[in-house]
Amino acid sequence: MQLYNTLSAIERAALIEEAGKERLTISFYTYAHIGNTNIFRNHLFINWNDMDVLGRIYVAHEGINAQLSVPADNFNIFKEHLDSISFLENVRLNIAIEQDNLSFLKLKVKVRNKIVADGLEDNSFDVTNKGIHVGAEQFNELIEDPDTVLVDMRNHYESEIGHFKNAVTPDVDTFRDSLDIIERDLADHKKDKKLVMYCTGGIRCEKASAYYKHKGFEQVYQLEGGIIEYTRQVEKNNLENKFKGKNFVFDHRRGERISEDVIANCHQCGEPCDEHVNCANEACHLLFIQCPACAEKMNDCCSDACKEVHELPYEEQKALRKGKVVSNKIFKKGRSEVLKFKK
Structure with a gap:
């Protein structure tokens, strides 16, 4: 039985564009006591794969954390399936403020120790005893x-x-x-x-x-x-909006605008900007804020060193990475000495 993706992200994107149908980007979570996480994971993958659901879902003994997209035509079927699971019945679904049909391009349902990486070793409190x-x-x-x-x-x-x-x-x-x-x-x-x-x-x-x-x-x-x-x-x-700027989101959009305020700065020149990008050098991939002018000047890279590598023929870039343990800086999220205007 197939419990994995068979299409690449590029192939999936082409199919979505060809279909021309709207998709909804949705997130939800719940803390619950799940016994056999592997069986539950497989159950979700089999059913959601049939509905053309795409996204990143974590399952643990403490609950589920899901960020996904579903064809708008399949939303009611998807909701009925959620409601058929006792601890997901009527779960609150956060539907994205800004929709993008390509927000997710693969279905990944993974079993984790926790649905939120908290680093806690204290098991003496009940996560369901919330505020x-x-x-x-x-x-x-x-x-x-x-x-x-x-x-x-x-x-x-x-x-x-x-x-x-x-x-x-x-x-x-x-x-x-x-x-x-x-x-x-x-x-x-x-x-x-x-x-x-x-x-x-x-x-x-x-x-x-x-x-x-x-x-x-x-x-x-x-x-x-x-x-x-x-x-x-x-x-x-019609309430007063007390949030200023953009809400960072964990798909390729990287942000939803909540107010017109731009409270951040380009990490390279200091001009007002709140657009997160990843360094185009595949050996770096650093997440940082870059304005259009710096993107053009730096060829979408975070530093001159990365720009030099990125401008090499692709096979030469691969050769430079071969046999090396490369730290993927995406996990450092803007922590780099090359970013002069990082707050």
């Missing part, structure tokens, strides 16, 4: 309260291009780093301050809220559905 979920209207009220501490639970490269006003934005590379920093900085306010958190779609905040309750914080809140759902509610209910 209070609030919608956009209550969130707006809470973050104006002087007794509230608003914390962005995302990483530095995400908050750099967009965040809520007055939010604490830890300069961290991982979710795990944020947990320790926030607990340390708010150690004296576990009882008297409201800890309000937000992230892209809610999954990191959900785990963080359970963790901080376990650590003794008494007033823990999280933005229901994250920035994606907040934006939808703001538009639907």
